[in-house]
Structure formats: C-alpha cells, structure tokens
Amino acid sequence: MTVTRYYLTEQERIYADNNQLHLIPAADQRNPEELSEFIPEKPPERVYTGKYARLTKKYLIEQLATGITVRQLAKKLGMPRESLSSKLFEYGITEEVVRGHEQTRDC
DSSP states (O other): OOOOOOOOOHHHHHHHHTTOGGGSOOGGGSOHHHHHTTSOSSOOOOOOOSTTTTOOHHHHHHHHHTTOOHHHHHHHHTSOHHHHHHHHHHHTOOHHHHHHHHHHHHO
16 A cells, blocks of 8 residues: 655645535545645744744843742743743753843843
C-alpha cells in the first residue's frame, strides 16, 4: 500500500470548512501530476501567534529589574506563573541577567 500525502487546495479548504467533504477527491482519484503541484518542497513553518507571543525579552527583563517577582509579574500580565517561567527559560532570562540590567541602568 502506497501512502500519498498532499495539501488541500484553497477550494478544498473551503469545502472542508463548510463540511462538504464529499466534494474533495480522494488521493487515488487524483492525477499524479496534479498531486505534485500541491506538495511544497518544505512544509510551511508554524509561527507561534498565541496570546503570550507579544512578550519580548527586553520587556520581561525591564519588568523584573524593577524588583517585581515572577509571581507578581505573571498576575499583572494575567498569565499562569508556569507559562511565564517557561517564557523566561526560553529567553534565557536568569537572576544574573536581571541584575546585570539593573546595574547598567543605574550607571
């Protein structure tokens, strides 16, 4: 059994969104040349656009440099503390980074 993978065309996406799946042809009903035009060389990259994507490294460091705790900052931002901690880890923000920012700001 051969598995063929392809991406839906714009029209087929519209059919899928409107629950008209019967209008989308199965892979074995398609012409092989037709399939190749729908398969990109590289799948599209997923970009995180969640509600915490706006938090920049600079902003987080500046907020923590004011002396606010991670728990207080998470509450201020309306997000779980664990999510904020994950974001800090992702950006490589440690106490040393925050202290370094405080020292450069005081000069």
